[in-house]
Amino acid sequence: MDHIESLESNYIINTYGRKPGYTPALVKGQGSYVWDSSGKKYLDLLGGLAVNIVGHCHPKVTAAIKTQAEMLMHTSNLYYSQPQGELAAMLVESAMPGGKVFFANSGAEANEAAIKLARKRNSERYKIISAKNSFHGRTLASLAATGQPKHQQGFEPLPEGFASAEFNNLNSFAGLVDQQTAAIMIEPVQGEGGVHVAEENFIKGLRELCNEADLLLIFDEVQCGMGRTGKMWAFENYGVTPDLLTVAKGLGGGLPVGAMVAAEPYVEVLQPGSHATTFGGNQVVCSAAQAVLKILREEDFLAQVRQKGYMIRTAMEEIAKQYPQLVKEFRGIGLICALELNRPVAKEILSRCTEEGVLINAIGENILRLLPPLTIVDEELKEGFRIIDRVLKEFM
Numbered sequence: 001m002d003h004i005e006s007l008e009s010n011y012i013i014n015t016y017g018r019k020p021g022y023t024p025a026l027v028k029g030q031g032s033y034v035w036d037s038s039g040k041k042y043l044d045l046l047g048g049l050a051v052n053i054v055g056h057c058h059p060k061v062t063a064a065i066k067t068q069a070e071m072l073m074h075t076s077n078l079y080y081s082q083p084q085g086e087l088a089a090m091l092v093e094s095a096m097p098g099g100k101v102f103f104a105n106s107g108a109e110a111n112e113a114a115i116k117l118a119r120k121r122n123s124e125r126y127k128i129i130s131a132k133n134s135f136h137g138r139t140l141a142s143l144a145a146t147g148q149p150k151h152q153q154g155f156e157p158l159p160e161g162f163a164s165a166e167f168n169n170l171n172s173f174a175g176l177v178d179q180q181t182a183a184i185m186i187e188p189v190q191g192e193g194g195v196h197v198a199e200e201n202f203i204k205g206l207r208e209l210c211n212e213a214d215l216l217l218i219f220d221e222v223q224c225g226m227g228r229t230g231k232m233w234a235f236e237n238y239g240v241t242p243d244l245l246t247v248a249k250g251l252g253g254g255l256p257v258g259a260m261v262a263a264e265p266y267v268e269v270l271q272p273g274s275h276a277t278t279f280g281g282n283q284v285v286c287s288a289a290q291a292v293l294k295i296l297r298e299e300d301f302l303a304q305v306r307q308k309g310y311m312i313r314t315a316m317e318e319i320a321k322q323y324p325q326l327v328k329e330f331r332g333i334g335l336i337c338a339l340e341l342n343r344p345v346a347k348e349i350l351s352r353c354t355e356e357g358v359l360i361n362a363i364g365e366n367i368l369r370l371l372p373p374l375t376i377v378d379e380e381l382k383e384g385f386r387i388i389d390r391v392l393k394e395f396m
């Protein structure tokens with residue numbers, strides 16, 4: 001461990017705040033568990049920040065990676081690619097029949113593609129309205145779309161044409177629309193902002209607003225898509241389809257791949273030369289993603305996610321009731337959930353959970369977030385609840 005820590009402090013730019021003597025170095029994973037360099041085992045309720053949706057090293061995913069890696073890892077995007085085509089077909093058929101896909105390497109890049117498409121559709125319209133408290137990524141345009149000034153400070157001037165409106169407040173969005181507005185960009189469930197679920201009327205209202213004002217409706221499902229809410233796509237919870245959908249995180253099951261799916265009327269907006277990326281959707285990541293999607297399509301998979309989501313809600317609401325001085329409320333849908341605390345002790349609770357062998361996430365000082373693998377089983381969840389309950393008791 002000393003060696004790993006000294007490599008980190010000597011050679012890695014400290015953007016993640018890892019702490020010597022405290023942050024584990026994870027070296028192995030299987031299913032819902034990971035192990036650190038000392039052999040200590042952790043229950044992973046963070047799931048690589050919503051990436052390890054089918055658990056760690058799922059045999060079907062590792063087999064797909066291995067087979068493809070032994071055959072062909074990468075070609076330029078100048079050539080046809082069967083794994084890319086097959087993955088695009090799976091995404092389009094599942095999310096937006098008639099649409100088409102652009103492959104990127106991350107969530108921010110998928111959002112960049114969506115922003116660029118929205119601007120290119122009509123040269124008069126370039127403004128994007130997103131929500132306050134949203135998170136869309138760290139590249140400059142996705143950062144400009146991110147409605148959290150704390151992430152933007154120090155990087156000004158940001159690209160112009162971005163404004164943010166109140167989440168779950170249709171009038172606030174409508175009030176910002178003008179002749180130059182190109183799109184509304186929204187996370188149906190705000191993840192980094194602390195797990196806030198959009199209301200049905202709000203999402204339906206945004207769809208109508210976009211239809212009336214000829215705006216593109218962009219859903220950023222980088223965190224809340226891919227089965228996370230108990231439906232394949234979060235938008236299915238609302239009976240509303242977006243014009244552009246962005247996906248990443250869980251798509252590759254641990255390999256970096258993002259995608260922007262455009263609905264049928266917009267598939268011609270980007271043309272050869274107008275957008276590209278060297279690695280986007282290479283053979284290995286697309287093979288992994290196909291394996292992930294096949295698992296999500298297995299019978300009852302999503303019904304089980306909903307059932308496990310219900311189990312978490314019941315357990316966490318019970319915990320919230322037990323410790324009202326500490327826990328303000330539970331929020332979530334499916335397997336994206338948060339406990340908001342009344343006191344700024346989220347980081348201390350996270351530290352204690354890590355010591356006790358459970359990985360969770362803290363957002364700021366007051367919010368604990370859980371994003372377990374969708375494949376987690378009931379017994380593992382119960383083990384997690386027991387430990388979280390025990391740790392919370394210490395803070396009473």
Ligand SMILES: Cc1ncc(COP(=O)(O)O)c(C=O)c1O
Nearest residue numbers: 106107108135136137191222223
């Ligand atoms: C909703 C959402 N969009 C975009 C991103 C950015 O994704 P990436 O970190 O892969 O660039 C994130 C990352 O947390 C996210 O949660």
